[in-house]
Amino acid sequence: MSHDLNAYLILSGLLFAVGTFGFLARRNAIAMLMSIELMLNAVNLAIVAFGAFVPELAANGAVIALFVMAVAAGEATVGLAIVIAIYRNRRTPLVDEYSSMRE
Amino acid sequence: MPLATHLLAAAATAVQPTLDPGTQQDQLMVLLLMAVPLAGAALSAVIGRRLGRNAWVFSVTAIVITWAVAMWLVYQTLFAHTIPDAGIHFTLYQWIPAGNFVVDVNFAVDSLTAVMLIVVTTIGMLVHVYSIGYMAHDPGRWRFFTYLNFFMFSMLLLVLADNFLVLFVAWELVGLSSYLLIGFWYRRRSAALAAKKAFLVNRVGDMGFSLGIFAVWTVVGTLNFPAVFATLPELYANGSIATWQMTGIALLLFCGAVGKSAQFPLHVWLPDAMEGPTPVSALIHAATMVNAGVYFVARASGIFALVPGAMVVVAAIGIFTAILAASIAFTQTDIKRVLAYSTLSQLGYMFAALGVGAYIAAIFHLVAHGFFKGLLFLDSGSVIHAVHEEQDMNRMGALRRKIPITHWTMLIGSLAIAGIPPLAGFFSKDEILAESFKSGFYVVWAIGIVVALMTAFYMFRLMGKTFYGPSHVDPEVEPKIHESPPTMTVPLILLAIPSIFIGLALGLPYGDSRITQWLTPVFEPAMEELGRTEQPFTLFGIDGALILIGTAVAILGMLGAWYLFGFFNLKPREALVRTWTERAKPLYTASFHKWYFDDLNDLLFVRIGGLVAASLWWFDRAVIDGAVNGVAHVVQSAGSEVRHIQTGRVQNYALGIAAGLIVMAVGFLLVVSR
Numbered sequence: 001m002s003h004d005l006n007a008y009l010i011l012s013g014l015l016f017a018v019g020t021f022g023f024l025a026r027r028n029a030i031a032m033l034m035s036i037e038l039m040l041n042a043v044n045l046a047i048v049a050f051g052a053f054v055p056e057l058a059a060n061g062a063v064i065a066l067f068v069m070a071v072a073a074g075e076a077t078v079g080l081a082i083v084i085a086i087y088r089n090r091r092t093p094l095v096d097e098y099s100s101m102r103e
Numbered sequence: 104m105p106l107a108t109h110l111l112a113a114a115a116t117a118v119q120p121t122l123d124p125g126t127q128q129d130q131l132m133v134l135l136l137m138a139v140p141l142a143g144a145a146l147s148a149v150i151g152r153r154l155g156r157n158a159w160v161f162s163v164t165a166i167v168i169t170w171a172v173a174m175w176l177v178y179q180t181l182f183a184h185t186i187p188d189a190g191i192h193f194t195l196y197q198w199i200p201a202g203n204f205v206v207d208v209n210f211a212v213d214s215l216t217a218v219m220l221i222v223v224t225t226i227g228m229l230v231h232v233y234s235i236g237y238m239a240h241d242p243g244r245w246r247f248f249t250y251l252n253f254f255m256f257s258m259l260l261l262v263l264a265d266n267f268l269v270l271f272v273a274w275e276l277v278g279l280s281s282y283l284l285i286g287f288w289y290r291r292r293s294a295a296l297a298a299k300k301a302f303l304v305n306r307v308g309d310m311g312f313s314l315g316i317f318a319v320w321t322v323v324g325t326l327n328f329p330a331v332f333a334t335l336p337e338l339y340a341n342g343s344i345a346t347w348q349m350t351g352i353a354l355l356l357f358c359g360a361v362g363k364s365a366q367f368p369l370h371v372w373l374p375d376a377m378e379g380p381t382p383v384s385a386l387i388h389a390a391t392m393v394n395a396g397v398y399f400v401a402r403a404s405g406i407f408a409l410v411p412g413a414m415v416v417v418a419a420i421g422i423f424t425a426i427l428a429a430s431i432a433f434t435q436t437d438i439k440r441v442l443a444y445s446t447l448s449q450l451g452y453m454f455a456a457l458g459v460g461a462y463i464a465a466i467f468h469l470v471a472h473g474f475f476k477g478l479l480f481l482d483s484g485s486v487i488h489a490v491h492e493e494q495d496m497n498r499m500g501a502l503r504r505k506i507p508i509t510h511w512t513m514l515i516g517s518l519a520i521a522g523i524p525p526l527a528g529f530f531s532k533d534e535i536l537a538e539s540f541k542s543g544f545y546v547v548w549a550i551g552i553v554v555a556l557m558t559a560f561y562m563f564r565l566m567g568k569t570f571y572g573p574s575h576v577d578p579e580v581e582p583k584i585h586e587s588p589p590t591m592t593v594p595l596i597l598l599a600i601p602s603i604f605i606g607l608a609l610g611l612p613y614g615d616s617r618i619t620q621w622l623t624p625v626f627e628p629a630m631e632e633l634g635r636t637e638q639p640f641t642l643f644g645i646d647g648a649l650i651l652i653g654t655a656v657a658i659l660g661m662l663g664a665w666y667l668f669g670f671f672n673l674k675p676r677e678a679l680v681r682t683w684t685e686r687a688k689p690l691y692t693a694s695f696h697k698w699y700f701d702d703l704n705d706l707l708f709v710r711i712g713g714l715v716a717a718s719l720w721w722f723d724r725a726v727i728d729g730a731v732n733g734v735a736h737v738v739q740s741a742g743s744e745v746r747h748i749q750t751g752r753v754q755n756y757a758l759g760i761a762a763g764l765i766v767m768a769v770g771f772l773l774v775v776s777r
Contacts, residue, residue, distance in 0.1 A: 020761060024754055032753070099751045 008049035015042035027094045029083045033076060040072045129179065129186060130193050132172050133210050136220075137259050139169045144252035152245040159235045162248035166224070166231045166255060173224040173259075180217040181621050188624035189213065192265055192329060199268075206326055211265035215625045218466060218618070219262040219398055222473040223391050225601075227255050229594035230386040233481050236590035237382055237488065247287060247380065254280035258391050262398065267316045267326040270399070274312070274363065277392045278305050284387060285379040297375035304372040308362015315355030322352070332405040336632065339409050346410065353406050353413035356399070364396030364450050367424040371700055373447055377439040381484030384439060389446045390477040394469050397453045404462050404629035418458020418539075422550045425451030427698065429557040433564070434694040437494045438483045441565050445520065446476055448554060452535055455547050460633045461538030462626040467618045468531035471605055475519035475527055478598035482513035485587045485595065486569060491580045496565065501574035503671070505584045510570050512595040517566050519602040521559035522657040527602050529654070530610030537649045542635070552656055559660030567668025572675040613640045 019042060022035030044065045051061015087093055143165025151158040180186045190213025199206040231251060238244045257276035264270035278301075286298030320326055322344060323334045335352075338344045360366070365373035376388045387393070400407060400417065407413055428447035435441045449472045456465035487494055489506045503510045519526035522533065532555060540548040574581065586592065609618040640646055669675030684691050693699065 024758055024761065027754075095753045098753075 005049055005053040008053075009046055012042045012046040012049065015039075015045065027096055029086070029093045029095050030080075032095065033079045033083065036079070037072060037076060040068060040075075044068050126191060126193075129176070129191050129212065132176055133191075133193075133212060133263060134195070136169060136172050136176065137256055137263065139165050139172065140252045140255040140259065144249050144256060147245055147249040147252060151248060154245070156239065156244075158245035159231070159238075159248050162252045163231045163235065165252055166228045169255065169259070170224040170228040173220040176212055177217045177220055180212060180214055186212060189329075190216070203324070204320070206266065206268050208269055209265040209327065210263045210269075211328065212263065213625055214621045215398075215401065215466065216262050218470060218621060219394075220259075222394070222470050223255070223258050223262060226390040226473055226477045226598070227258075227386060229597055230382045230390075230477065230481070233385075233484070233591050233594040234380075234382040236588045237484055238380065239588075241380075243287065247284075250280055250283045250287070251382075251386070254284065254387060254392070258395075261395055265328050267319060267328070267331070271309075271313065271316060274359065274395065274399075275309065277387075277395060278302065278309070278363070281305075281376070281383075281387050281392055284383040285376045287379055287383065291378070294378040297372075297378040301372040301376050304369050305362045308358050308360070308369050311355045311358025312360075312362070315352055315357075315359065318348075318352045318355060322348070328402070332403070332628070335406055336409055336628070346412075349406075350410045350412050353403075353410050354416060356403060356406065357413065357417060360396030360400050360454075361420065362396075363399075364393050364454070365447055366396070366420050366451065366454055367427055368700075370424055370428065370447050371697075371704060374440050374443040374697070377437070377443050381439065381480060381487060384443070385477045385480030385484070388443065389480050390473040393446065393450060394453075394473065397450065397457065397465060397469050400454070400457045401462050401466055401626075404457070404626055405632070407457070408460070408629035408632035414458050414460065416458070418455050418544060418547055421451045421454025421456070421458055422547045422554075423451070424448070425455060425554045426550050426557070427451075429554045429561065430694055431697050432561040433557065434691055436496050438486060438496050438499070438565060438569060439480070439494055441496075441561060442476070442479055442483055445479075445558065445561065446472075448558065449476065449520070452532065452551065452554070455539065455551065456535040459539040459542045459544045459547055460630070460635060461535055461542070462629060463619050463622045464531065464534035464538050466622055467609060468528075468535055470609065470618075471519070471527035471531040471602075474598055474605055475516045475602040478512060478595065478602050479516040479520065481591070481595055481598065482509050482516060485509040485591055486513075488587055488591070489584050490576055491583070493577070493580070496568040498575050498577060499569045500572050500576065501570070502576075502584065503570040506586045508586055508592045508595060512592075512599040513570070514566065515599045515602050517562040519606075521562050521661055522555055522653060523559075523661065524654055525603075525607055527604075527606040529657075530606030533650050533653045534610065536653050537646055540649055541645065552652065555653060556656040556660040559657045560664045563661050563664030563670070564668050567664060567670060567675055571669035571671060571673070572677075613646070 016039050019035045019038030019040075022038065023032050026032055026035060047061050047065050047068065049061075051057050051059070051065070054061075083093065086098060090097060143162050146161040146165075147158065151161055154160060176186075180190075190211050192209060192211045194207040194209040196208055197205065198208045231248075234247065234251065238247050241247065254277060257273050257280055261270060261273035261277055264273055282298050282302045285301050286295050288294045289298070316326065319331055319335075322338065323331050325331065325334075335344070335349075339349050362369045365371075373388060373393065377384055379388070407417065425448045428444040428451060432441050432444035432448065435444060449468070453465045453468050453472070456462070456468060485506065486499065486502065486509060489502065489509070490499055493499065515526070519528045522528045524530075532551075536548055536551045536555070539551060576584065610616050664670075665673055667676055667680050696702070
């Protein structure tokens with residue numbers, strides 16, 4: 001375990017970049033949701049790291065992280081429910097097929 | 104029925120227990136005066152239509168009751184004097200409470216109102232009775248009686264109103280009734296057009312009238328007659344209102360009177376209004392509604408008296424209309440149109456009288472004219488009935504023996520309007536002419552004398568062409584001519600009586616006549632404003648001479664008409680008439696075409712006005728609509744371009760969000776690092 005805050009932040013930034021890329025590049029709705037989870041976790045990692053290294057934040061970092069996890073869980077639930085609902089209608093998980101709301 | 108309960112509650116509050124019982128009774132009578140004809144109209148409309156030939160029952164009953172109530176009020180005001188000189192004024196309920204703009208529905212009865220009530224209800228009642236016979240064969244009679252009762256309600260509201268707005272409402276309601284009744288036979292195109300014309304021409308006058316009312320409210324802050332007539336002279340005296348403003352108010356108010364009383368240049372609607380049934384012509388377009396303008400100017404005499412300029416305009420328009428209409432009446436061949444132009448001419452007399460400050464003479468002539476012109480119109484209706492709906496006098500003649508009652512009553516009416524002593528018209532017309540001469544309006548007097556000559560002439564031209572000389576009636580109709588039924592002849596006789604005696608009753612003794620006694624309290628402020636002092640009457644001086652001249656020209660005109668158009672056994676000289684007509688062909692044609700006023704209006708307002716309207720319409724469509732539509736078009740086309748960025752792909756949107764976030768983050772860092 002490194003004792004350098006920057007290392008955690010770099011890892012967090014990398015994870016966030018991977019998540020962003022996944023969200024932008026993947027066409028599968030499930031994969032996009034997974035990417036979002038990845039981004040959220042990247043952010044969580046950064047928060048926990050700040051909590052550990054900045055004395056004034058102390059326990060607050062952990063609380064915020066727990067909060068983010070709860071929101072992420074809720075988001076994942078709703079997101080998956082929507083994806084399943086669309087999938088039942090459209091028989092496809094690919095988002096570029098969902099075109100009925102364009103123009 | 105919330106409205107009914109509201110009205111009842113209002114009536115209950117109006118008749119407050121604090122007032123003395125006599126006043127309470129008077130107030131109830133005033134309300135009854137309006138409620139009864141309104142109820143008559145409602146009943147005629149709802150039940151009357153199922154009664155067939157008896158559709159008149161409610162209507163005529165209502166008017167007889169109204170007449171009785173009115174006579175009671177007249178008695179209280181003019182004879183018993185239980186109603187004070189200032190009249191009774193009371194508020195029924197508050198109509199418009201809007202901040203400092205407060206209008207009550209209030210009514211007043213004073214001697215001027217009482218005199219109007221005599222004319223309106225008496226002639227109204229007789230016309231209603233006459234209509235029973237006249238409209239007996241018309242399938243729409245229930246409609247006729249409904250309208251007629253509604254008119255009576257409106258007219259009574261008009262004379263009883265005690266503020267400008269209530270008067271204006273009544274003013275419009277009589278206009279509406281007039282419209283409905285002119286267009287009564289609406290299937291006839293000419294009737295429908297005449298109704299529309301009357302309505303539109305009246306709107307022109309009412310436009311000015313309403314502006315005048317706005318001005319009065321702006322200046323005084325109230326619309327109640329007593330308050331306005333008391334405050335305006337004060338404001339004018341202490342200089343709060345400039346002369347031009349005061350003149351403007353007076354002239355704007357006069358506009359309404361010009362429209363309603365069909366004075367030049369808004370006189371064109373009245374002759375066309377003869378398309379309505381004859382009882383309507385008698386009641387509305389001769390005896391009552393057209394007098395509303397005269398009544399109003401007399402009522403507002405306190406305003407007009409302040410500004411001599413406005414008075415001169417009133418007098419000028421009046422006397423000009425008098426001679427203009429008389430000159431047209433010379434050549435018309437439609438019996439009702441002659442009478443219509445004669446009405447215009449006599450109304451012109453009344454306005455001339457108002458303009459020279461002879462208010463009492465004007466109202467006197469209004470009363471007298473109401474009776475004899477109502478009589479003449481009803482007579483013409485009886486004639487038209489007798490010759491089977493023929494109105495052209497060239498197709499009448501020699502009717503004297505066939506319809507004797509009509510003939511004798513119409514002869515009385517003609518003598519009365521011609522101003523032959525001692526009939527009604529002699530006294531009233533003489534008073535107008537004498538007053539204008541004595542007040543120094545010599546031009547008005549001179550034209551008035553000429554008009555008196557012309558009046559006598561064209562009335563006896565009408566008599567000659569209709570009743571004397573050889574018959575020009577359609578040979579098929581000739582044997583079927585018969586006198587009208589008693590429901591028609593009795594009102595004729597009843598109207599002939601006042602036509603003979605009302606002048607004697609009201610106009611004597613000279614100098615302190617009954618009508619002067621009645622009306623002096625009402626017109627005292629205006630007379631004082633004008634600086635008129637009571638002059639002693641001199642029978643063997645100026646007054647006697649004026650009477651002599653007036654009578655002489657009337658007799659001259661009458662004799663001239665007898666000579667040319669026949670009288671009893673005197674043969675008409677048709678050849679002579681023809682040669683003289685031929686000799687003055689352009690004048691004759693111009694008079695026959697009513698001095699081309701209809702054509703002028705057609706050119707000015709229908710053609711040129713139409714062009715202006717069309718160009719304005721073009722401007723509206725091309726420029727204003729174009730601008731609005733252009734803006735919409737620009738937005739629409741911009742939208743149709745911009746909407747391409749809405750691809751419907753989540754990734755595109757997410758990329759946008761990501762790019763935006765990056766821009767924001769970079770910007771933030773740049774700002775922070777500064």
